[in-house]
Amino acid sequence: MKPVKVGLLGLGTVGTGVVRIVEGHQPDLLSQSGSPIEIVKVLVKDSSKSRGIHVAADKITENPWDVIENPEIDVVVEVMGGIELSKQLILAALDRGKHVVTANKDLMALHGPEILAKAAEKGCDVLYEASVAGGIPILRTLVEGFSSDRITKIMGIVNGTTNYILTKMSQEGAAYDDVLKEAQQLGYAESDPTSDVEGFDAARKMTILATLGFRANVELSDVSVKGISKVSKEDIAYGKRLGYEVKLLGIAERQDEHISISVQPTMVKHSHPLASVNGVFNAVYVYGEAVGETMFYGPGAGEMPTATSVVADLVAVVRNLNLGINGRRGFVPYKEKKLKTDEQIASKNFILLHVEDKAGVLAQITQVFAQHEVSLESVLQHPNATNPLAEIIIITHDANKAAMNNVLKQIESMNVVQAIKSVYRVEG
Amino acid sequence: MKPVKVGLLGLGTVGTGVVRIVEGHQPDLLSQSGSPIEIVKVLVKDSSKSRGIHVAADKITENPWDVIENPEIDVVVEVMGGIELSKQLILAALDRGKHVVTANKDLMALHGPEILAKAAEKGCDVLYEASVAGGIPILRTLVEGFSSDRITKIMGIVNGTTNYILTKMSQEGAAYDDVLKEAQQLGYAESDPTSDVEGFDAARKMTILATLGFRANVELSDVSVKGISKVSKEDIAYGKRLGYEVKLLGIAERQDEHISISVQPTMVKHSHPLASVNGVFNAVYVYGEAVGETMFYGPGAGEMPTATSVVADLVAVVRNLNLGINGRRGFVPYKEKKLKTDEQIASKNFILLHVEDKAGVLAQITQVFAQHEVSLESVLQHPNATNPLAEIIIITHDANKAAMNNVLKQIESMNVVQAIKSVYRVEG
Known part of the structure; x- marks a missing residue:
């Protein structure tokens, strides 16, 4: 059976894990994907550096184009990180009909649409499970x-x-x-x-x-x-x-x-x-x-968890190769998107205030919330042992962000309020 | 675009949820799967029964063969439960080249290999995500x-x-x-x-x-x-x-x-x-x-969570239909299996004993564990207020099941032991 040939860009933490899994799990990967999987070229920054893993010297290169332009390579696995060079190499790989697996969140967050469009045009897979939450699929x-x-x-x-x-x-x-x-x-x-x-x-x-x-x-x-x-x-x-x-x-x-x-x-x-x-x-x-x-x-990270996700993507690409469906199962966004305004974003809030420790202050403050129609779930006031101010903690019910901003602005300007110490969104 | 036609076996809790999602999410399902999905026939036990959901009268049948033998049906969704009839119908559907989605854990646990072998033979998909842990994929x-x-x-x-x-x-x-x-x-x-x-x-x-x-x-x-x-x-x-x-x-x-x-x-x-x-x-x-x-x-259960998994499987079948790869991505077990002997099964254990409340008992009991080379993580003894016996709780380190069985047999036979009240495996 013809092995699927892989070029690996990067032999840092994740790259080392990828080599370990691909070499250590051969019979499993063959059963899972339908083909033997072979890493034939590995891009490194410094080929003289010693590493925790042995890779044959003739597979190592410092020149990325030895991977991208190698006609026998079917799949490029990018685990070198960074944005500009990675993007250039991945686009060049896709241009040559090579499938891509990447763990690069920065790249996919910034240039995902461009890369996925190129993949669709060329009938290639681009998978990136490892880019978010490491080992969690x-x-x-x-x-x-x-x-x-x-x-x-x-x-x-x-x-x-x-x-x-x-x-x-x-x-x-x-x-x-x-x-x-x-x-x-x-x-x-x-x-x-x-x-x-x-x-x-x-x-x-x-x-x-x-x-x-x-x-x-x-x-x-x-x-x-x-x-x-x-x-x-x-x-x-x-x-x-x-x-x-x-x-x-x-x-x-x-x-x-x-x-x-x-x-x-x-x-x-x-x-x-x-x-x-x-x-x-x-x-x-x-x-x-x-x-x-x-x-x-x-x-969420680490050599072997992240490598697990990278190699699971590699298995998926090889399965697709054997089914002849690469580039045809790609994700395409199809929904309209509008950003919510501050009036449309609602959440509970936690607010910690330092206020003057005298009668009527709490009433004045809760009055501000009421004015802006922000209702309160709980209020906790107690004197602070270390200074003459009282601390007030307020937890609101769901309130929209615009109203909350108005509440906070008004509270900040009150003479009895020494400081808004902290504001948190509340969930659960 | 030609819709994919679905026959539904069962209109109980999960079946109702499936109808709700398929009818309520049409634009999404089309975007996700590449085809409109249409439920054309629904098997019920009693067509006169009123339900929480409207299904056109001409789609309802009490005869399962109206679904299985209907040539326009591409996919059979089985959510009726039970074993013998479900098995017969699913095998008959596969024989006719229909793909199958089922939520039936009993059937898949007992007859999974036979059903999956038939599916492979006929080039059909059989998916059963909903059979385990409802809404969790x-x-x-x-x-x-x-x-x-x-x-x-x-x-x-x-x-x-x-x-x-x-x-x-x-x-x-x-x-x-x-x-x-x-x-x-x-x-x-x-x-x-x-x-x-x-x-x-x-x-x-x-x-x-x-x-x-x-x-x-x-x-x-x-x-x-x-x-x-x-x-x-x-x-x-x-x-x-x-x-x-x-x-x-x-x-x-x-x-x-x-x-x-x-x-x-x-x-x-x-x-x-x-x-x-x-x-x-x-x-x-x-x-x-x-x-x-x-x-x-x-x-783990419920109308909509379980239906979510059933319809996700339906989307996968339709995607496969549009890619022309049904029956080619099926799961095939390939590993040897031997059951562990009691000597090979190890775990921590929690044991609660009622013993005579007198000197030396604890030493006698822990001696039994030592004899069988079961080491202890913690031992807790205290008198029981309501009876003249003492209670002993022992948590072991990892111990094999055979050794534990020997320990428990020997302890049970001791005169100072009134009862082994409970034994639990311990995890975490």
């Missing part, structure tokens, strides 16, 4: 598993670094800066952690999830993003006391053609399945009109 | 999402009735009989609850999960089954105190070609993701060599 679940349903909400803990930091802060009462430093030492956070902690990484993944889940062309610029760098241990402690965990959630919502997408630290009720997703684990919660509540949980 | 996850991995463990809360009962017992400290009665009144349990509470329903689902996950022909008779009817509120209370919830778990394990499958009430550690799956929800935990820990959570 969530993309095929959205496309195949829920093909019959209308998904109205997707909430994801899709960044392991921030979930690790928030979990540590919650479990140990530690401060953000200390936990970040520890995460960096352990290799869970980059030396420049911006992309993770400011929510940009999660925003890219939510772009991909929302596109597939809502069957509409969602763009990265549609996502409003707020990171975790301002989350204090006090916020976490207050949340806990009221029955919430702070999680960095990506939230995509849809009503007819109106959608909203955001990434933000969110108070998640303890009884919600997302509240107990801890450490570097990821989870995606999907709500469908017919199916109701579902959640998919697993490792 | 777990079968395609095992077959497609984890095609690259070797799954070594599947643990499922796959019966909503028993999970509802155990959740209530845990949350309210209620007794089994009382909660069962309540569940029957609410319609969560059948008037004859045997199939659910004795674990037979879960065993059928585990047969299907293990077959797909381990890629081997697992049979219902391979599953050792124990139900929840002997679970006492005391067991649950003791478990809780030590950090465990009692759950009816299906557990399938594999090491090379050696597998074991069981259904039994199990003490699940609070930190394990299965421990917080409550009420009628289902969840399937999958451990793969490469991916590690994953879990899939959602509604």
